[in-house]
Amino acid sequence: MSFLAPLAFLGALIAIPILLLYMLRLRRREVLISSTFLWRQIVQDKEANTPWQRLRRNLLLLLQLLILALLVLALARPFITVPTFGGQQTALLIDATASMNAIDETDGLSRFEMAKRRALEVIDTLSAGSVVTVIRVGTLPEVAASYTSDRTQLQAAINQLQPGTGEGDWLAALTLAAAGGANAEEFNIVIISDGGLGEETNLPAIAIPGEIRLIAVGQSADNIAISALAARNLPGEPPQLFAQLTNYGAVDAEVIFSLRVDDDPIPLVSERYVVPANGMQSIVSTDALNQAFEVLQAEITLSVNNQANDYLSLDNQAWSITRDSGDRTVLVVTAGNLFLEQVLRSIPGVTFFTAEPGSPLPTQTYDLYIFDNTLPIDAELPNSDMLIINPPSSTALFTLGAESDQTENIQLAAGDERLAFVDFTNVNILKFRPIEAIGAWGTPLITAQGGTLLLAGETAGKQIAVLPFNLRDSDLPLQITYPILMTNLLNWFTPSEVLVSDGTLNIGDEVVIRPPLEANIMRITMPSGVVQDYTIERNTLIFSETDAPGIYTLEVFNNSELLQAETFAVNLFSPSESNIAPRTVTIGGTVISAEIEEELGQREFWNWIALAALLMLLIEWYVYHRQLQIPTLLNPSRQVVRPRRV
Numbered sequence: 089m090s091f092l093a094p095l096a097f098l099g100a101l102i103a104i105p106i107l108l109l110y111m112l113r114l115r116r117r118e119v120l121i122s123s124t125f126l127w128r129q130i131v132q133d134k135e136a137n138t139p140w141q142r143l144r145r146n147l148l149l150l151l152q153l154l155i156l157a158l159l160v161l162a163l164a165r166p167f168i169t170v171p172t173f174g175g176q177q178t179a180l181l182i183d184a185t186a187s188m189n190a191i192d193e194t195d196g197l198s199r200f201e202m203a204k205r206r207a208l209e210v211i212d213t214l215s216a217g218s219v220v221t222v223i224r225v226g227t228l229p230e231v232a233a234s235y236t237s238d239r240t241q242l243q244a245a246i247n248q249l250q251p252g253t254g255e256g257d258w259l260a261a262l263t264l265a266a267a268g269g270a271n272a273e274e275f276n277i278v279i280i281s282d283g284g285l286g287e288e289t290n291l292p293a294i295a296i297p298g299e300i301r302l303i304a305v306g307q308s309a310d311n312i313a314i315s316a317l318a319a320r321n322l323p324g325e326p327p328q329l330f331a332q333l334t335n336y337g338a339v340d341a342e343v344i345f346s347l348r349v350d351d352d353p354i355p356l357v358s359e360r361y362v363v364p365a366n367g368m369q370s371i372v373s374t375d376a377l378n379q380a381f382e383v384l385q386a387e388i389t390l391s392v393n394n395q396a397n398d399y400l401s402l403d404n405q406a407w408s409i410t411r412d413s414g415d416r417t418v419l420v421v422t423a424g425n426l427f428l429e430q431v432l433r434s435i436p437g438v439t440f441f442t443a444e445p446g447s448p449l450p451t452q453t454y455d456l457y458i459f460d461n462t463l464p465i466d467a468e469l470p471n472s473d474m475l476i477i478n479p480p481s482s483t484a485l486f487t488l489g490a491e492s493d494q495t496e497n498i499q500l501a502a503g504d505e506r507l508a509f510v511d512f513t514n515v516n517i518l519k520f521r522p523i524e525a526i527g528a529w530g531t532p533l534i535t536a537q538g539g540t541l542l543l544a545g546e547t548a549g550k551q552i553a554v555l556p557f558n559l560r561d562s563d564l565p566l567q568i569t570y571p572i573l574m575t576n577l578l579n580w581f582t583p584s585e586v587l588v589s590d591g592t593l594n595i596g597d598e599v600v601i602r603p604p605l606e607a608n609i610m611r612i613t614m615p616s617g618v619v620q621d622y623t624i625e626r627n628t629l630i631f632s633e634t635d636a637p638g639i640y641t642l643e644v645f646n647n648s649e650l651l652q653a654e655t656f657a658v659n660l661f662s663p664s665e666s667n668i669a670p671r672t673v674t675i676g677g678t679v680i681s682a683e684i685e686e687e688l689g690q691r692e693f694w695n696w697i698a699l700a701a702l703l704m705l706l707i708e709w710y711v712y713h714r715q716l717q718i719p720t721l722l723n724p725s726r727q728v729v730r731p732r733r734v
Contacts, residue, residue, distance in 0.1 A: 096163035103156055106149070151708040158701035162694040177219050177235060177272040177298075179265035182207055182249060183281035183305075184226040185256040186595070186665040190282075192308040192399040199305045200251035203280040206303050207246045210278060211239055221268055225281075226252035227596035227635060229261035235268065253402055253636055254595030255662055262296070262675070269297050279680070282306035283671030284664050302673055302680045309669030310337035310396060312363060313403035315661055317386050318592075319377060319410045327377035327410070331386055332370050335363040336667045341396035343388045345371065349381035360391060383639060383655065384408040403666045407639055407657035416578070421445055422460035427565035428477075431574045438578065456581045461558060473551045473581040478558040486530065486543065486554060489522035494538030501533045505605040506544060506576050508627070511569050517541070520557035530554075544577075551581050580605065586644055586652050593658045595637060601629040603644045604651050613641040615658075634658045 091097075188200040197205075207222070214220065222233040222245050233245035262277070269275030275298030282305050316332035335341045340362055347357035356377070363369045377384075386406045390398050398404070418440040420428055432440045443450065445462035449470060458475045469483065482488050495517040500507050512534060522539025529547035532540040544553040564570050586601055593599065603610060603624050610622045612631065615638025622629070624644070634640070637660050643653045660666070673680040 091164040091166050093163060093165045096160055096165075099160040099163060100156070103153055106152055106156070147711055148708060151704060151711065155701050155704045155708060158697055158704060162697040162701060165694045166697070176217070176274040177269050178214065178276045178278060179268060180207055180210060180220055180222045181225050181261055181265060181277060181279045182222065182246070183256060183279070184224045184249065184252045185284060186253050186402050186660055186662065187282055187284045187400065187668045188251050189253070189402055190306065190311065190399040190668045192306060192310070192668070198251065199282055202305045204246055204249060206280050206305065208243055210303070211242050211246070221265070222246060223261055223265060224249050225256045225258060225261040227254045227257060229257055229264055231264070253660065255665055266296050272297065274298065276301060278303065279673065280305065281673065282668065283673055284667070300675065300680050304670055306668065306670040308397065308399055309667070310339070310398065311400045311403070311666055311668045312337070312341050312343055312388060312390070312396065312398045313400070313666035314386055314388055314406040315368070315663070315666065317384065317406040317408045317659070319384055319408050327374070327381070329371065329373045329377050332368055333361060333363045333388060334368045334666065335365055335396070336669065337396055338365050339396045340365050341398070342391040342394055344391055346387045346389070348385045349377070350383050382410055383657075384410065400666065400668050402637065403660045405637065406659045406661070407637070409655055409657050416455045417441070418456045418458060419443055419450065419454040420458045420460065421449075421462055422458070423462070425460050425559065427559050428458065428460060431571050434571055435575055435578060456578065471550060474553075475577060475581065476552070476554045478556065479554065484526065485547065485552065486523050486525050488556060489524070489539060491519055491521050492538035493519045495520065495536045495541075497537045498541065499535050501531070504533055506580050507533055507573075508576055510573050510576065515567055515569065516563050517557055518561040523554055523556040553577055553581075586642060587654050587656055592661070593634060593656060594662060595634060595658055595660050597634055597658070599631040599634065599656065601631055601642065602627065603629065606646045607644040607651050608647065609645040611643045611645065615639055
């Protein structure tokens with residue numbers, strides 16, 4: 089702290105006469121009396137006529153000295169040196185990424201709270217006429233306050249900011265800031281951050297119309313994180329666990345690794361590991377997971393009397409969802425059909441097997457059976473979904489007519505999702521056998537002049553489609569519409585998983601969702617328990633609100649009927665955020681260092697001291713008048729006291 093008017097401290101000398109007034113004794117007037125007998129006791133006081141008395145404790149004196157001290161301090165105009173940024177326009181970018189939750193600052197503050205303090209200091213020291221915008225940099229940059237010179241509005245916007253839990257899109261934030269200052273005569277960008285702007289904190293060159301300044305926060309690199317967690321539950325094999333712990337500090341850390349399954353509050357595993365400084369500890373086990381499970385939750389805590397510190401707690405937990413491979417199994421009963429094999433290999437998530445016609449079907453159940461130019465023995469159809477191509481005879485489900493070559497004027501059922509993007513305009517079919525469903529289970533999807541070319545429907549809980557012609561008697565397998573039609577039919581038969589994900593999601597990642605065709609409502613339950621409903625208006629949806637670590641539950645409905653439900657986990661597996669060491673910022677190869685000394689400002693607070701002096705004066709006035717109260721009937725013992733007030 090410094091002072092603009094240090095000579096004002098000479099005013100403290102006024103305390104001397106105040107003390108003297110309290111020490112000065114009243115001089116008594118001499119009076120002649122006839123006898124001193126009754127006054128002999130008073131005469132014995134030899135100091136009665138001395139001009140001074142011993143200074144006694146007095147509340148008014150203390151208050152008056154305190155008022156004087158505050159007034160002198162206010163007149164001295166104390167100030168602290170803070171960074172100041174002038175300019176016509178200033179874009180203030182506040183880092184709200186996961187690393188800013190680290191608590192390594194003084195007074196137990198997080199880096200984000202310290203960043204907010206520094207931001208308020210910048211607002212207080214802006215030059216007159218400056219306008220400022222405040223941008224919160226998280227997974228998506230947000231404009232907390234548009235360009236304004238209203239300091240009250242800017243301070244309120246900064247105070248309301250909250251830290252995020254993921255990485256930051258700094259490229260988008262800087263681009264947004266630069267766009268706002270394109271027409272400014274003088275423009276500055278001020279970044280308040282710990283320097284973790286990306287994987288290598290090195291951003292590509294951006295056309296900034298002004299200067300970029302950095303205010304650095306953060307002090308330590310000490311942090312231990314769960315950097316990986318995965319499990320596989322393979323049929324016939326014990327579950328396999330893989331986890332990785334990373335120590336970003338300079339001291340070896342002893343941690344307790346706990347593992348829970350599903351909703352069981354009791355840890356399945358609780359073991360100690362020593363993670364080397366600036367190193368990793370891998371955990372691979374086939375014995376830890378000895379029961380069926382779906383959700384794994386791992387957690388690390390520092391052991392007692394540990395020399396290491398762990399300043400960021402967001403990466404101390406991790407989740408993993410364990411499920412089957414999700415592949416749809418298909419049994420193809422055929423004498424050999426290269427067209428079928430090729431299209432099945434091209435569809436992701438499909439595992440197919442082949443069987444010879446005329447042999448009994450395997451006892452294993454498959455998601456889909458494809459019969460190519462054949463039917464099961466005695467036409468006993470399996471109790472599962474089926475695609476029948478060129479059936480040799482009628483069954484209990486359909487009847488076949490006489491062979492026909494009237495394949496002109498092909499029509500497709502309008503609006504049916506099973507025919508989405510299917511085009512039969514250039515498809516040529518040599519011959520087919522018209523087919524009709526027995527009962528009302530089947531719907532003609534593709535028709536020609538001579539009859540139905542594709543019949544599909546549902547009966548007894550199984551979905552069936554029939555193509556009454558041989559693929560070799562057409563050029564359909566050579567058309568682009570062939571894999572499209574087969575993909576549509578397979579998705580209708582055995583819908584693939586709603587989630588299109590490899591199972592590893594980080595905070596801020598987008599989730600691709602492909603709901604069933606008949607679904608119209610999607611519901612997602614967040615880790616916090618908040619439930620959000622969405623209307624399904626397209627085949628593929630993008631969910632991007634993965635801004636918190638934990639387990640998300642996805643449910644898809646057809647009105648009130650639940651069709652499918654899946655869960656997915658979101659974790660903070662980010663080296664750039666878990667490595668909380670303060671770093672420099674590099675943009676386009678140029679290092680942006682925290683050189684705030686080049687332009688400093690003075691932040692005075694004499695007005696607060698003067699306000700405190702006024703408050704002390706009111707207290708002194710109250711105490712003085714309190715002591716002057718006269719006796720009342722309710723309090724006759726009160727004596728009138730004449731305090732000394734200077």
